[in-house]
Amino acid sequence: MNSIISAHSASYKDRDGFVFKYQGEYYRCINAGYNDHYQCLVQGGLYNELIKKKWLVSHEEIADTAAFNLPGTKIILPQQISVITCPYEWSFAMWQDAALLTLNIAKAAIEKGMLLKDATPFNIQFLNGAPIFIDTLSFEKYTEEKPWVAYRQFCECFLAPLLLQQYCTVDGGKFFTIYPNGVPLNVLISILPKKAKWNLHNYLHIYLQAAIKDKKEKNNAANARVFSKQKMLLLLNGLTGYVSKLHIKKTKTTWDDYYSDTILSNAYLHEKTKLVKSFLSSVAYTSMIDLGANDGHFSLLFKNTQKQIIAVDGDANCINDLYIKIRSEKITNILPVFNTLQTPSPAIGWNNTERDSFNERIKGDVILALALVHHLAIANNVPFDFIAGWLASMGSYILIEFVPKTDEKVKLLLQNREDIFHDYTVENFELVFSKKFQVILKEKITGTERLLYLMKKL
Amino acid sequence: MKYYLLYLDPGSGSYLLQAIIAAVLGGLMFFKNFWISVKSFFIKQKPKNVLPEEESKNQESE
Numbered sequence: 380m381n382s383i384i385s386a387h388s389a390s391y392k393d394r395d396g397f398v399f400k401y402q403g404e405y406y407r408c409i410n411a412g413y414n415d416h417y418q419c420l421v422q423g424g425l426y427n428e429l430i431k432k433k434w435l436v437s438h439e440e441i442a443d444t445a446a447f448n449l450p451g452t453k454i455i456l457p458q459q460i461s462v463i464t465c466p467y468e469w470s471f472a473m474w475q476d477a478a479l480l481t482l483n484i485a486k487a488a489i490e491k492g493m494l495l496k497d498a499t500p501f502n503i504q505f506l507n508g509a510p511i512f513i514d515t516l517s518f519e520k521y522t523e524e525k526p527w528v529a530y531r532q533f534c535e536c537f538l539a540p541l542l543l544q545q546y547c548t549v550d551g552g553k554f555f556t557i558y559p560n561g562v563p564l565n566v567l568i569s570i571l572p573k574k575a576k577w578n579l580h581n582y583l584h585i586y587l588q589a590a591i592k593d594k595k596e597k598n599n600a601a602n603a604r605v606f607s608k609q610k611m612l613l614l615l616n617g618l619t620g621y622v623s624k625l626h627i628k629k630t631k632t633t634w635d636d637y638y639s640d641t642i643l644s645n646a647y648l649h650e651k652t653k654l655v656k657s658f659l660s661s662v663a664y665t666s667m668i669d670l671g672a673n674d675g676h677f678s679l680l681f682k683n684t685q686k687q688i689i690a691v692d693g694d695a696n697c698i699n700d701l702y703i704k705i706r707s708e709k710i711t712n713i714l715p716v717f718n719t720l721q722t723p724s725p726a727i728g729w730n731n732t733e734r735d736s737f738n739e740r741i742k743g744d745v746i747l748a749l750a751l752v753h754h755l756a757i758a759n760n761v762p763f764d765f766i767a768g769w770l771a772s773m774g775s776y777i778l779i780e781f782v783p784k785t786d787e788k789v790k791l792l793l794q795n796r797e798d799i800f801h802d803y804t805v806e807n808f809e810l811v812f813s814k815k816f817q818v819i820l821k822e823k824i825t826g827t828e829r830l831l832y833l834m835k836k837l
Numbered sequence: 838m839k840y841y842l843l844y845l846d847p848g849s850g851s852y853l854l855q856a857i858i859a860a861v862l863g864g865l866m867f868f869k870n871f872w873i874s875v876k877s878f879f880i881k882q883k884p885k886n887v888l889p890e891e892e893s894k895n896q897e898s899e
Contacts, residue, residue, distance in 0.1 A: 606852075611859075
């Protein structure tokens, strides 16, 4: 490539084109070999249908491509997505919606004479409260005799994480961090409980497939068998019905009903809400990250405003409930992210650059760290200067709550362990944070010993 | 892990499976439709069992 342009580190597998960044925006280069398929997508009506349904990112074709110095190619500028999440940061309902979107797109493509050739969840992002497909080059002309080339990928990349969340653990999507190209079916089967086999769809798509995969086909006669559009639609509709009936494992997690069930009183929540609103009214910002968002109480204060809110929590049930709420109320500006803050998503893939780490991807103007510091400092032994440095790397302002040792919640954290946290004092907290931030506002939350600070990065 | 698997096209094997699944789902669909038609046959018969008084009421309400 004799050009100033270089492909994005996650865009190396596709021979039909690649994504690159140019002057702060992401473009997609389409190689000449893919042009027939691209024309079929655009002129055959599939593109318009997917755009109308908001299933695929829209794009504009760049007329003057001289600046890119990529002769013989077509350049498109897709709709930009400001926050990229990875599938292992989704909750069950997000996985399920992403899987259903993939199947719906595959069905729409078949009807327009095209085939969805890729079924990886990395091709899906969440925009305005709903999943959207981002890979414009995942379509090829459909010939009826061929089955779904992405079928196994769909099973390993979507069904496997969904089944792990249904049968094993609500945070089963995290398996995708170690198997980003799909959870191998033999690994999945070794984890699933035996009862999972007694479901016809589980048996067909997982167990039978694993059995066939383990046997080298003696002849390729089966491959040559003629498939048909009718069979393809039976397969896709069957998968759609199956996926929509899957459900998250019913488990009560630590942070379920935190605000409704715990000792935290309504008066405290009311006071804190008032303070948060008042503090934030003095700052100009467009994006906010709510760390330890729980059920999204504070994120939801800013719903359907111009602010882009990222609500992060390490509790899969909380994020799942928040996503369902966002979906049902059609809230467009809150993005729920499932991530454990003390062990955030790492950079993975080829050369550790294919997928960026959580810290590299998630940035905002204001960082909300409410009732969070004591969990990091006392429950996880994270020193104050680590927390201050981490928050400073994420945004310009922080709205942070300090919960002193005299508080019920901190007493609870220290109940069954030796208090080795002699430097966990408000004086030390302020001293350490003053090296990275300047305190703009500080106030005690009425009726508690808790302090709320608005700080600006130095 | 069986090493020869490394040399297999990731799509092979699933071709046969997809044919099997389509056949099974097609069969299920056939029986489902058959069952629906059986049920609808009996549901259609039901109005005949309605008592004459009720039938006249129904006609009035129409």
